[in-house]
Amino acid sequence: MSMSSLLILTLIGLFLSVRGFQAFQTQGLGFITKVDWTAGVDGGKDSFGLGAMIIGTLVISAIALVIGVPLSVLTALFLTFYAPERIKKALVTLVDLMASFPSILFGLWGFIVLMPMAEYWAKLIHKYVGWIPLFKMPSPAYTRSPFIAGVVLAIMIIPIVTSVSREIFGQTPLDRIQAAYALGATRWAMIKAVVLPFGASGVVGGAMLGLGRALGETVAVYSVLNIVFKVNFQVLYGFGGNIASMIVGKWGEASLSESKALLAAGFVLFVMTLLVNLLANFIVRRTVKTGK
Amino acid sequence: MTILSNSTPVTPQKPWKVSKKQQLPNLFLIAAAVVASFVIVAATPMKGKLAYLLLFFVIGTTFQLALSWYKRGRAAAADTVAGAVMMAGAFIVFLPVASLLITTIVKGSKGFRPHIFNHTMAATSYSDPLTSGGLIHAIIGTLFLIVIATAISLPLSILTALYLTEIKGKASGFIQFLVQAMSGVPSVVAGIFIYAAILLTTNLRGSTFIGALPLAILMIPTVTRTAQEVLNLVPNELREAGLALGATQWKTVATIVVPAARNGLITAVILGVARIAGETAPLLFTLGTSDKINWNPFSGGQNALPYYIWSGLRDGTEGGINRAWTGILVLLILVLSLFVSARIFGSRKVK
Amino acid sequence: MMSTVNSNNEENNGEDMSITTPSTSSLSSVAANHASQRQPGNAPLGSGLEARGIHAWFGKHHALENVSLDFAAGTVTALIGPSGCGKSTFIRTLNRMHEFIPSAAMAGEVLLDGKDIYEAGTDVTKIRLQIGMVFQKPNPFPSMTIGQNVLSGLKLAQIKSPKNNDDLLEECLTRAGLWTEVKDRLDAHAGGLSGGQQQRLCIARSLAVNPKVLLMDEPCSALDPGSTLRIEDTIGQLAQTMTIIIVTHNMQQAARVSDYTAFFLSDGGPGQMIEVGPTNEMFSRPKDQRTENYVSGRFG
Numbered sequence: 005m006s007m008s009s010l011l012i013l014t015l016i017g018l019f020l021s022v023r024g025f026q027a028f029q030t031q032g033l034g035f036i037t038k039v040d041w042t043a044g045v046d047g048g049k050d051s052f053g054l055g056a057m058i059i060g061t062l063v064i065s066a067i068a069l070v071i072g073v074p075l076s077v078l079t080a081l082f083l084t085f086y087a088p089e090r091i092k093k094a095l096v097t098l099v100d101l102m103a104s105f106p107s108i109l110f111g112l113w114g115f116i117v118l119m120p121m122a123e124y125w126a127k128l129i130h131k132y133v134g135w136i137p138l139f140k141m142p143s144p145a146y147t148r149s150p151f152i153a154g155v156v157l158a159i160m161i162i163p164i165v166t167s168v169s170r171e172i173f174g175q176t177p178l179d180r181i182q183a184a185y186a187l188g189a190t191r192w193a194m195i196k197a198v199v200l201p202f203g204a205s206g207v208v209g210g211a212m213l214g215l216g217r218a219l220g221e222t223v224a225v226y227s228v229l230n231i232v233f234k235v236n237f238q239v240l241y242g243f244g245g246n247i248a249s250m251i252v253g254k255w256g257e258a259s260l261s262e263s264k265a266l267l268a269a270g271f272v273l274f275v276m277t278l279l280v281n282l283l284a285n286f287i288v289r290r291t292v293k294t295g296k
Numbered sequence: 297m298t299i300l301s302n303s304t305p306v307t308p309q310k311p312w313k314v315s316k317k318q319q320l321p322n323l324f325l326i327a328a329a330v331v332a333s334f335v336i337v338a339a340t341p342m343k344g345k346l347a348y349l350l351l352f353f354v355i356g357t358t359f360q361l362a363l364s365w366y367k368r369g370r371a372a373a374a375d376t377v378a379g380a381v382m383m384a385g386a387f388i389v390f391l392p393v394a395s396l397l398i399t400t401i402v403k404g405s406k407g408f409r410p411h412i413f414n415h416t417m418a419a420t421s422y423s424d425p426l427t428s429g430g431l432i433h434a435i436i437g438t439l440f441l442i443v444i445a446t447a448i449s450l451p452l453s454i455l456t457a458l459y460l461t462e463i464k465g466k467a468s469g470f471i472q473f474l475v476q477a478m479s480g481v482p483s484v485v486a487g488i489f490i491y492a493a494i495l496l497t498t499n500l501r502g503s504t505f506i507g508a509l510p511l512a513i514l515m516i517p518t519v520t521r522t523a524q525e526v527l528n529l530v531p532n533e534l535r536e537a538g539l540a541l542g543a544t545q546w547k548t549v550a551t552i553v554v555p556a557a558r559n560g561l562i563t564a565v566i567l568g569v570a571r572i573a574g575e576t577a578p579l580l581f582t583l584g585t586s587d588k589i590n591w592n593p594f595s596g597g598q599n600a601l602p603y604y605i606w607s608g609l610r611d612g613t614e615g616g617i618n619r620a621w622t623g624i625l626v627l628l629i630l631v632l633s634l635f636v637s638a639r640i641f642g643s644r645k646v647k
Numbered sequence: 648m649m650s651t652v653n654s655n656n657e658e659n660n661g662e663d664m665s666i667t668t669p670s671t672s673s674l675s676s677v678a679a680n681h682a683s684q685r686q687p688g689n690a691p692l693g694s695g696l697e698a699r700g701i702h703a704w705f706g707k708h709h710a711l712e713n714v715s716l717d718f719a720a721g722t723v724t725a726l727i728g729p730s731g732c733g734k735s736t737f738i739r740t741l742n743r744m745h746e747f748i749p750s751a752a753m754a755g756e757v758l759l760d761g762k763d764i765y766e767a768g769t770d771v772t773k774i775r776l777q778i779g780m781v782f783q784k785p786n787p788f789p790s791m792t793i794g795q796n797v798l799s800g801l802k803l804a805q806i807k808s809p810k811n812n813d814d815l816l817e818e819c820l821t822r823a824g825l826w827t828e829v830k831d832r833l834d835a836h837a838g839g840l841s842g843g844q845q846q847r848l849c850i851a852r853s854l855a856v857n858p859k860v861l862l863m864d865e866p867c868s869a870l871d872p873g874s875t876l877r878i879e880d881t882i883g884q885l886a887q888t889m890t891i892i893i894v895t896h897n898m899q900q901a902a903r904v905s906d907y908t909a910f911f912l913s914d915g916g917p918g919q920m921i922e923v924g925p926t927n928e929m930f931s932r933p934k935d936q937r938t939e940n941y942v943s944g945r946f947g
Contacts, residue, residue, distance in 0.1 A: 009474040009475050009478050019489055082385060086383065186853075188800060192379070219482070248482055255581065270488040273485055281480025284480075312771065318767060368772075
């Protein structure tokens, strides 16, 4: 019975790769590297390249990490070392609550509430630091950009990154904290000298768990991202890619051969998230166990 | 060197606590920062709530920094700034939670009327006025999904957790590793897996039962990990007492360990249900669809709250979006009550 | 000074040390040596510390009742007593470490150079710079090298020493009796040192910020006899320049290192200070029967 998880994982890998085999076979390595995705109509040739979606997934996940991880670490530090007991309890509950919100809520909220705000922020960013290639705009299309998707994902990963960081910070050996204070350290000096060196790898692990979530997120991203099969590094510009949302988006109208290609895409996503999560868990467990 | 004898009663004090009087300059600084941000916003082309908040934060922190630098030096000034930045970080995290909750309640309550609990969408389209139609079919679908997914995943999860905590066999490390790996499976992957494994392989069509399968996959790691934590809290003396009375290990587990951890195991299940109740992506591949109540879990399409919300969102009309918000409100009430009950059971994990 | 001692002696020292049986006569004779060497006020540096009517609470639990003690500049005072008598709690009120326990409360005054360290508006970090502390378990910062550990206090409090860093490093490590053992590996991580060396590193770390008073909370309880002896040596050297207050379970240690001894006891209620006096008197002719019972080894 307890081997059921092995069975399920193996079956997932097996079915997705076998069912998607046709796509791997006809497209070869191009399935991962090519950027165009066209289903051949009327016996025409299929061309399925996941490249733009893989890069797009990485781009929005990176944005999520850049925004979400610092906020989470700040929140975790605030909760562990600064917040008065009552505020701490309330905030911890809120963060846990946030973790239980369904992703469709983030999607709907992101589309209706966040999008107009994020559009305004994007315009500000473009206005002031638009000379950086990352923030260039070929034309003023600010909605449904990788930036907005990244902001939604950042909010979604904050609970997990915060709670992992908080747990690690809370395990900082008391004798080191006291040593720092006894040497006349302020709270911040103590955190810099003791807590951050101790907790750094745990935060990295937490961020990787967050990355794992961000990579696989579907409906929230689908609601706020304009999915186009083109590589886009201009994060404020209104199109991008995400494997999970692409699968959902294409599913309805897919022919049999395209469906199989989508299963193969799922397989690629499965492998990506599996690797990231295993690495994350490895890092977190090592930190907790050794206490460094 | 004398010992003073003091007969008057002494009261416990906390001289390190900052008194109200000492906070006065801080309050004054905050007030000054508020005024200054208003003045600057009024005098410059900057505008919007964002400008107020940002200015208030920058000015307020600068004032505090100056004060603590003046009074206590550079290290204290750095501490003040760090504290302010952390508080700002926590505040920024708090904003979306508040916004999510408030928006859901405000927008969701528009269509939150009694008739949604006894109507379906059989005779209504999403763009119709909110006075018609309802989501009782979606609620029933979600309940069906929860029951079936729990029925499938519960035995697997609890037995895995028992294996990891009670038997601690040779494969423990490996299974722990697998459970962790499984917790990272994206929901969309679970969905297309069931599609590839069942719908594409057999001639079955999407149904409640098929829709519950990917949810069970997503539920297993959550329940296993929580159950494991709870079982680890059961004191070893209890196990030893059972074994000392001559009971077999399985008998000890079944009659002593599991009952002792009952509340915690219930929490584990509740957390698992909360994890899957709002899952949308897997349902898109496996549930089929239905506009009316379907009491048969094994045949015919089904609806569910997340699916209902998704349909409203994709419909895109004002009516559709409003229905989606109402659906979110109902779903959130469900998730929140699960969350609260998990807290209640979780607070007394082991008897 | 300490430079004649090198690391090879660390293991051998155990043999040199004669373990005396806890009889009052031998203890008081050891103590007599110290009292003659140092007299209050004669020390070239340091300042005194005065505790007035200290009470301490943890939540509702009254842990320490009305302790008043005067620590003269340049003396070593040992706080002795059985576990749970409040001596550790007391020492932690002296540099405001007590307040890190959330339920903690206190009453009374602690005067450093005549000024109450608990006065409203006092900068607590400055207090802790002047009143250093060495803990029971050696706690060097594992992420820093030996050298960085010694200088960590300067960095933590963002202050500059009048001396340059290399000189300060050598001076502090020498005063702590560690210089010869580590001078060639100042860039090594502190985790590689033995327990005794780590504790002396912690002493060196406290010295770098030039405190007037050094509090030691059972600094040798986690160490082997050889390391203990060397730390005691170090204490003797340090007392020429600063005021030292040491909590110890070990009565021989109190007799060996201290000028004054204070005896703490709890009769189930809050801990109290029973008696204080010059160390040789405390061990030879204590005034209180309970003190005599304790120092003669009848309980504790």
